[in-house]
Amino acid sequence: MVLENLNLECKQGEMTVLVGGSGSGKSTLISLLERFYAPLSGRILLNNRDITTFNLRCLRSKISLVEQEPILFNTTIRENIAYGIEEDQRTVTDKESRDAARIANIDISKFSEGYNTPCNQLSTGEKQRVACARAIIRRPQILLLDEPTAALDSLSAETVHNFIREQSKSGQTCLHITHRLSTIQNDSSVQIAVVDYGQICEQGTYTELREKQGIFYRLSTTEEKSGDNTKF
Ligand SMILES: Nc1ncnc2c1ncn2[C@@H]1O[C@H](COP(=O)(O)OP(=O)(O)OP(=O)(O)O)[C@@H](O)[C@H]1O
Numbered sequence: 001m002v003l004e005n006l007n008l009e010c011k012q013g014e015m016t017v018l019v020g021g022s023g024s025g026k027s028t029l030i031s032l033l034e035r036f037y038a039p040l041s042g043r044i045l046l047n048n049r050d051i052t053t054f055n056l057r058c059l060r061s062k063i064s065l066v067e068q069e070p071i072l073f074n075t076t077i078r079e080n081i082a083y084g085i086e087e088d089q090r091t092v093t094d095k096e097s098r099d100a101a102r103i104a105n106i107d108i109s110k111f112s113e114g115y116n117t118p119c120n121q122l123s124t125g126e127k128q129r130v131a132c133a134r135a136i137i138r139r140p141q142i143l144l145l146d147e148p149t150a151a152l153d154s155l156s157a158e159t160v161h162n163f164i165r166e167q168s169k170s171g172q173t174c175l176h177i178t179h180r181l182s183t184i185q186n187d188s189s190v191q192i193a194v195v196d197y198g199q200i201c202e203q204g205t206y207t208e209l210r211e212k213q214g215i216f217y218r219l220s221t222t223e224e225k226s227g228d229n230t231k232f
């Protein structure tokens with residue numbers, strides 16, 4: 001069983017950071033929230049309503065997901081950002097594209113073709129940022145991020161993290177999976193949940209979990225020793 005006896009509450013308008021070793025079940029949890037598949041037992045509630053009672057399209061319209069390995073369409077930056085919008089409203093103004101790109105820290109000035117640059121010319125980290133812009137442009141109620149900063153340098157990762165924080169301050173509920181514990185250490189309000197063997201084994205703020213000297217402490221110490229950028 002990948003996840004068992006897992007109990008997690010994510011408060012509306014807050015950011016919950018999910019950490020844990022590779023294979024502990026973090027991405028599986030996101031797949032269950034998106035209803036890519038259903039739990040064998042237990043329930044997932046959204047505002048006290050079982051997510052299986054939502055029309056699937058309606059449920060997914062409330063959620064934006066930035067995946068571990070973002071898949072972009074073989075078109076321009078502009079069109080890829082616009083794909084975040086529902087099909088029947090898919091006209092994005094230049095200002096909306098600009099705002100989304102700025103928030104996701106895309107330096108559009110470096111591309112001679114600007115927003116018309118084909119995405120196959122982007123680096124992995126740049127693609128990841130386009131995926132972030134696509135996720136936020138429709139202002140979802142829930143933002144799910146599965147290691148969006150894995151391919152970024154520390155500075156860009158911190159900028160993207162700050163953008164995610166801003167999103168949650170504007171009322172979005174964020175669930176953010178990350179291996180980069182250094183990006184959350186100065187953020188005392190972030191709730192961290194540690195997944196181990198398919199369960200939430202520790203929960204609290206960065207400082208609380210460090211003081212506990214348990215799994216989180218070990219994960220963050222390993223990251224410090226390996227020099228901040230690397231994943232454990
Ligand atoms: N479709 C699947 N069918 C069967 N087992 C799966 C499937 N997807 C994942 N698993 C298993 O479930 C476990 C948890 O996988 P998951 O992808 O949720 O881990 P993770 O915590 O996201 O890891 P990582 O940090 O490496 O991304 C792993 O042991 C994996 O092999």
Ligand SMILES: [Mg+2]
Binds near residue numbers: 026027028
């Ligand atoms: Mg994963």
